[in-house]
Amino acid sequence: MEIAEGWVGSFTLGTGQFCTKPGLALVPDGPDGDAFRDAELAKAGTIAATPMLNGSMQRAYVLGTARMGEVAGASVHAGDASDAAGFAVAPTLVETTTAALHAAGSPLLEECFGPVGVLARYRDEADLLDTLGRMEGSLTAAIHVGADETALPAKVLAAAQRFAGRVLVNGYPTGVAVNWSMMHGGPWPASTNAGHTSVGATSIRRFLRPVAFQNVPDALLPDELRDANPLDLPRRTVEH
Numbered sequence: 001m002e003i004a005e006g007w008v009g010s011f012t013l014g015t016g017q018f019c020t021k022p023g024l025a026l027v028p029d030g031p032d033g034d035a036f037r038d039a040e041l042a043k044a045g046t047i048a049a050t051p052m053l054n055g056s057m058q059r060a061y062v063l064g065t066a067r068m069g070e071v072a073g074a075s076v077h078a079g080d081a082s083d084a085a086g087f088a089v090a091p092t093l094v095e096t097t098t099a100a101l102h103a104a105g106s107p108l109l110e111e112c113f114g115p116v117g118v119l120a121r122y123r124d125e126a127d128l129l130d131t132l133g134r135m136e137g138s139l140t141a142a143i144h145v146g147a148d149e150t151a152l153p154a155k156v157l158a159a160a161q162r163f164a165g166r167v168l169v170n171g172y173p174t175g176v177a178v179n180w181s182m183m184h185g186g187p188w189p190a191s192t193n194a195g196h197t198s199v200g201a202t203s204i205r206r207f208l209r210p211v212a213f214q215n216v217p218d219a220l221l222p223d224e225l226r227d228a229n230p231l232d233l234p235r236r237t238v239e240h
Contacts, residue, residue: 004039004143007117008047010172012091015050016115017057020140020184022175024109024118026098026128033121040093040119041077049081049088050112058087061114065092066116073100074108091115098131099124110137125152132159137187140166140173151219161189167192191228 003014011021025040027033052058069076079090094108098120101108108118122128141164145153148212160167165186182197182200185191191198196206223230 001034001039004036005043006130008040008043008091010162010163010174012044012047012050012115013087013174015052016091017053017113018174020176022140022142022173023112024086024101024120026122027122028128028129029121037095037119040117042075044079044091044093047079047091047115049079049084049090050115052086052087052089055087057113058089061089061112061116064110064112064114065094065109065116066117068092068094068112071096071100071103071108073097082114084203089114090194094118096120098127101131102134113233125155127156129159132163135163137190138165139186142166142168142171142173144170165190165197194204199203 007025012025013021015127021091025036027036039104065076065078068074074094074096077093079092081088081090086089092115094116096118097107100106101118101120108120124129128228141157141160143153143160156171157167162188165183166173170202176199178184178200180201182202184197184199184203185194187194197203213225214224218227223231224235227233228240
């Protein structure tokens with residue numbers, strides 16, 4: 001399946017060390033979900049172990065994926081990195097259920113830096129929407145839809161925009177464009193301020209602090225605020 005292969009390619013890109021790496025896929029129970037799982041396992045099996053940035057990150061990845069494997073109802077499919085040199089790790093796929101995602105103390109939704117993907121199977125539409133309603137803040141969310149699908153995707157889109165800073169349809173979030181429309185942030189814990197982006201033209205606002213000048217004589221105002229507008233800046237004025 002093209003979607004499954006694309007997802008694996010996205011979360012293993014750069015050894016899974018992109019901040020926009022997709023970490024969780026929600027797929028339905030039944031034949032379609034089985035086909036997705038089989039396709040992702042096949043794709044992951046073709047990806048060799050690659051290095052992480054340092055030994056600490058490698059150890060954290062090994063420990064993090066091991067903790068996921070201890071969750072009741074989770075099956076871990078790990079690649080082999082035993083013959084790889086340096087700080088190399090192999091892709092890991094964790095198959096589980098939506099119930100296991102939200103079990104008390106479950107590490108399945110905790111960030112694990114590296115090429116690991118969690119595949120959670122949902123029972124029906126109600127289970128899917130309930131799971132989406134429990135999500136913590138995230139940088140991105142991606143929805144894959146068919147040409148004739150609108151009803152459920154509309155509900156998923158409405159749920160995703162509550163917890164994600166950037167929502168994609170039929171795409172993968174790894175690439176980040178540096179432009180005016182980019183939103184690279186999201187609700188806590190994705191970022192500390194959901195109103196700002198850290199990538200793109202408007203990211204400059206993170207380094208700005210608004211100041212209001214009240215009843216200040218024109219001669220004392222900064223040039224950009226004077227009535228004559230000597231810097232010829234675009235401005236919004238209000239007449240009283």
